[in-house]
Amino acid sequence: LAAFFPGAAAASAGRIDALLADPGRFLAECRPEADNPFARQLLIGAVLRLARQDPEAAARYWEKGQPQGLSLPEARSVWAEIAAWGARHHLSQAREWFGRAEPGPLTDLQLAWQARLALRHEDWAAVKAAVERMSAGAAREPGWIYWLGRALCNLGRGEEGRALWK
Numbered sequence: 001l002a003a004f005f006p007g008a009a010a011a012s013a014g015r016i017d018a019l020l021a022d023p024g025r026f027l028a029e030c031r032p033e034a035d036n037p038f039a040r041q042l043l044i045g046a047v048l049r050l051a052r053q054d055p056e057a058a059a060r061y062w063e064k065g066q067p068q069g070l071s072l073p074e075a076r077s078v079w080a081e082i083a084a085w086g087a088r089h090h091l092s093q094a095r096e097w098f099g100r101a102e103p104g105p106l107t108d109l110q111l112a113w114q115a116r117l118a119l120r121h122e123d124w125a126a127v128k129a130a131v132e133r134m135s136a137g138a139a140r141e142p143g144w145i146y147w148l149g150r151a152l153c154n155l156g157r158g159e160e161g162r163a164l165w166k
Contacts, residue, residue, distance in 0.1 A: 016042070023049040027061050040067045044074070048081050055086035059097055076104030087113035095121070108138040115147065124154040 023046040030043055043065075051058035059082050066075055080101035086094030098106075098114050106114065111130045118126035128151040131144050138144065145164050152161030 016045075020049065023047070023053070024057060027065070037069075040070060043067055044070075044078055047078055051082045051085040055082055055089050055091055055097075056093065058082050059086070059093065073104055076101045080104060080106050080110050084110045084113040087117040090120070092117075092121070095126075106133065108134050112138070112144075115144070119147065122154075124151040127151040128155065 026046045027043070027050065030039075030046065044067075047058050047062050047065075050061065062078055062082060066078075079097055083094045083097035083101055086097055094113075094117050098117070101110075111134045115127050115130035118124075118130060127147055131139055131148040131151070134144065139148070149161040149164035152158070152164070
């Protein structure tokens with residue numbers, strides 16, 4: 001990437017190359033610059049890239065390495081993405097990470113992984129909550145209608161749950 005940019009931009013592109021090649025190493029060598037929005041975004045990008053490979057390492061880093069100047073919604077959105085990758089990797093800690101993302105907004109994809117994680121733990125209240133927070137379009141998908149019905153049945157609202165299946 002750096003080869004395509006002249007001068008000072010090449011240095012920034014070189015940092016992006018380093019981030020993409022090895023986000024863990026990038027984070028180990030990175031010194032967050034509180035007053036540099038570009039540096040903060042690079043750090044966030046590295047944490048998110050690391051979360052894809054190793055959500056536990058990303059969570060450990062994010063727990064202690066959140067850059068100064070980051071807003072609470074930004075920090076929560078990173079936790080949401082770490083949690084979603086943790087759920088994809090079948091990590092039970094992802095439940096705690098989703099908790100750290102609250103009460104921030106989650107994407108439909110993040111909510112789907114939150115619901116899948118809750119299903120693995122047979123946490124019917126969490127399944128119901130995740131499906132009900134999805135957009136109308138996502139919640140109308142047949143799979144989520146089914147699981148919402150199952151959740152309602154398991155929460156003692158069988159009649160309401162079975163009505164969803166008709």
